Amino acid sequence: MPTDAQLLLLDAGNVAQLMEPAKVFEAMKRAFTLHSQREGRVFPVVREQLHTGGVFGIKSGDIPRADLLGFKAAGFWPNNRSVGKEPHQATILLIDPHTGRPVCLIDGNTITTVRTGAAGALGLTLLARPQSTSLCIFGTGTQARIQLSFALRYMPKIDRVRYLTALGQPDEPFEEEFGGLCALAHARDADAAVSASDIVVTATPGFGPLFSPAAVRAGTHINCVGADTKGKRELPEGLLRRSRVFTDDRAQSRSIGEGQWDVECLATEIGDVLTAKVQLTRDPEDITVFDMTGLALQDLVVAEMLLQLAEAKGQGSSLAWSW
Structure with missing residues (x-):
């Protein structure tokens, strides 16, 4: 098995260019349908208060038939407002379910906002x-x-x-x-x-x-x-x-x-x-x-959609990721 691989990075600018509200709306239908059919799994949520005054959480899950696995690390940091930054922060990582190798790291702020809307x-x-x-x-x-x-x-x-x-x-x-x-x-x-x-x-x-x-x-x-x-x-x-x-x-x-x-x-x-x-x-x-x-499934189906669009349009930055 080759040991060289690429990790695709999609920053906030990439996500904003690729995000289409109508497609996200359809992705939400898919996420909730998968959840109802128990074809997508939602793992226990982590949600903890921090000593800094923030709240940190992890939502994770998988869709076995789609070979989709990943998590979102996110939370709320109210003190960010004092420096002119958004208090909600989120990062999504998609992982190869066969090997555990990270596949795509995505800025999750816009994804969280739009998929919730x-x-x-x-x-x-x-x-x-x-x-x-x-x-x-x-x-x-x-x-x-x-x-x-x-x-x-x-x-x-x-x-x-x-x-x-x-x-x-x-x-x-x-x-x-x-x-x-x-x-x-x-x-x-x-x-x-x-x-x-x-x-x-x-x-x-x-x-x-x-x-x-x-x-x-x-x-x-x-x-x-x-x-x-x-x-x-x-x-x-x-x-x-x-x-x-x-x-x-x-x-x-x-x-x-x-x-x-x-x-x-x-x-x-x-x-x-x-x-x-x-x-x-x-x-x-x-x-x-x-x-x-x-739900983690909401983030995963949108992240998968963005990954496919990014690969088709040649967007994002790739890093060599030996494993």
């Missing part, structure tokens, strides 16, 4: 009422922006958006980005904004409940993005019991997502809706919740 859009198209016209979003950061961008792309009837910020002040860059795409308004009263909206998206650091349970009216759909670590939450006590709950992974939701606050709450995996293991009939009065904790 695409997963949110998939949740909306499957679970929200098709006639939904109004949306309330908590947060104006990177993830809030991608969630709203995908929501407007895949739910074209949305024309009114209310947004809330941590400090209660308008976000001018956010308004410049989205003000021309919808009737955008800054809201200070969380309960009023929620009760006036068909769809609610929570994309915050998850430090605690964002609104009261009474604010959620019948027929509302909620995408929950921020709860991805033990102790984090965005939803109020008791809401899950009033709702039809959907997750990317039941066990992971109960461990690090909104499900950790009500482990007895029944939940359906979104992949089972895609594969028709679960026949979804949505009553107009149903409150639906999609708890998004993020």
Whole structure:
């Protein structure tokens, strides 16, 4: 067996050039379908607090039939903001499952952002009422922006958006980005904004409940993005019991997502809706919740797609990697 090999490096610039939202949306369908069919495996998640104030995690898995194996090392470093850098950091490594040799090292920040936005859009198209016209979003950061961008792309009837910020002040860059795409308004009263909206998206650091349970009216759909670590939450006590709950992974939701606050709450995996293991009939009065904790399979299928595109287009940098 030859000992010389190449390790392909795809930096943030390469990823940005290769990433296409529509293809990522289709990749999310594939990831959740594989998970439902148990053709893709998700290994136990590592998620730990660091002495530096950051949070470090590893999400890993494989798709045996595709010869795909890898992991994402990622986390949240809030102090990065003080030096003008993004607090979310992620790196993905694809590995040859036959030899253990590293094949491709990829900047994971954009992948994480876009695949989460695409997963949110998939949740909306499957679970929200098709006639939904109004949306309330908590947060104006990177993830809030991608969630709203995908929501407007895949739910074209949305024309009114209310947004809330941590400090209660308008976000001018956010308004410049989205003000021309919808009737955008800054809201200070969380309960009023929620009760006036068909769809609610929570994309915050998850430090605690964002609104009261009474604010959620019948027929509302909620995408929950921020709860991805033990102790984090965005939803109020008791809401899950009033709702039809959907997750990317039941066990992971109960461990690090909104499900950790009500482990007895029944939940359906979104992949089972895609594969028709679960026949979804949505009553107009149903409150639906999609708890998004993020699966390794989402990262792996997008990373595989980028690797194939990079090889076809001759992008990235190769390093000799003897083994």
